Amino acid sequence: MRRYSTRVGLVMFAVAVAVAAGCAAPKTDRGVVYQTSTISALLEGVYDGSLTLAELRKHGDFGIGTFDALDGEMVLVDGRFWRVRGDGSVESPPLDETTPFATVISFEAAHTLRADGPFNLADLEHLIDSAIPTRNLPLAVRVTGTFRYVKTRSVPRQTKPYPRLVDVAAKQPTFEFRQVRGTLVGFRLPPYVQEINVPGYHLHFLADDRKGGGHVLELSVEDVVIEVDDSSAIYVALPADEAFGAADLAPKAAGEVERVET
Ligand SMILES: [Zn+2]
Numbered sequence: 001m002r003r004y005s006t007r008v009g010l011v012m013f014a015v016a017v018a019v020a021a022g023c024a025a026p027k028t029d030r031g032v033v034y035q036t037s038t039i040s041a042l043l044e045g046v047y048d049g050s051l052t053l054a055e056l057r058k059h060g061d062f063g064i065g066t067f068d069a070l071d072g073e074m075v076l077v078d079g080r081f082w083r084v085r086g087d088g089s090v091e092s093p094p095l096d097e098t099t100p101f102a103t104v105i106s107f108e109a110a111h112t113l114r115a116d117g118p119f120n121l122a123d124l125e126h127l128i129d130s131a132i133p134t135r136n137l138p139l140a141v142r143v144t145g146t147f148r149y150v151k152t153r154s155v156p157r158q159t160k161p162y163p164r165l166v167d168v169a170a171k172q173p174t175f176e177f178r179q180v181r182g183t184l185v186g187f188r189l190p191p192y193v194q195e196i197n198v199p200g201y202h203l204h205f206l207a208d209d210r211k212g213g214g215h216v217l218e219l220s221v222e223d224v225v226i227e228v229d230d231s232s233a234i235y236v237a238l239p240a241d242e243a244f245g246a247a248d249l250a251p252k253a254a255g256e257v258e259r260v261e262t
Contacts, residue, residue, distance in 0.1 A: 150205050186201065
């Protein structure tokens with residue numbers, strides 16, 4: 001299984017390199033999941049921003065990621081970027097800020113589900129999985145509701161020499177919120193994106209009052225509206241900088257993405 005997903009990941013990498021070398025890029029980003037860099041590069045500490053938020057926004061109005069020097073968790077919703085810092089504060093970053101890793105889409109809800117709940121994270125995932133059973137195509141997921149409880153984490157800005165992501169994540173600050181209205185923003189990606197992105201669900205939270213958010217660890221939510229946008233294309237843009245070029249991106253021990261991103 002591991003061998004299989006690794007091989008597919010390398011095929012995707014080769015396709016992305018071909019695109020960067022001059023083959024035609026998609027004419028429209030409608031329905032295209034666009035990402036910059038790869039999760040394996042982030043795991044290896046390639047944290048220098050390689051794309052501005054202004055550039056990233058040309059490829060989507062909805063998504064998640066991080067910022068230059070791993071300075072917080074990104075939430076992009078309704079075309080507006082938010083940064084949840086390592087101290088838990090939330091700000092709207094300038095568009096000349098850069099990102100080392102982000103995944104976005106021009107979100108259009110193809111399916112909408114409404115349910116009372118309360119649901120925990122596994123319930124919510126099960127609900128979406130029941131509605132969209134195939135795991136083989138990417139799905140953007142937007143959930144609004146009343147969160148009885150949500151536990152998130154963020155990451156503090158890093159300094160060089162950058163530590164590996166597993167070492168950062170081992171000391172990540174976490175935050176808890178109760179009885180707050182908010183939105184979950186993220187993706188359910190196929191298992192074969194291993195090495196390129198995060199397989200399965202990857203959700204970030206943003207409180208409606210913009211006073212909290214982060215990478216979701218646990219939750220209990222009720223009065224939910226789930227919107228999903230299914231896609232049949234993933235475009236991987238690769239940084240042409242020295243840090244990405246020099247990183248050792250050979251597949252590593254299994255489990256690091258799970259330890260860092262779930
Ligand atoms: Zn995250």
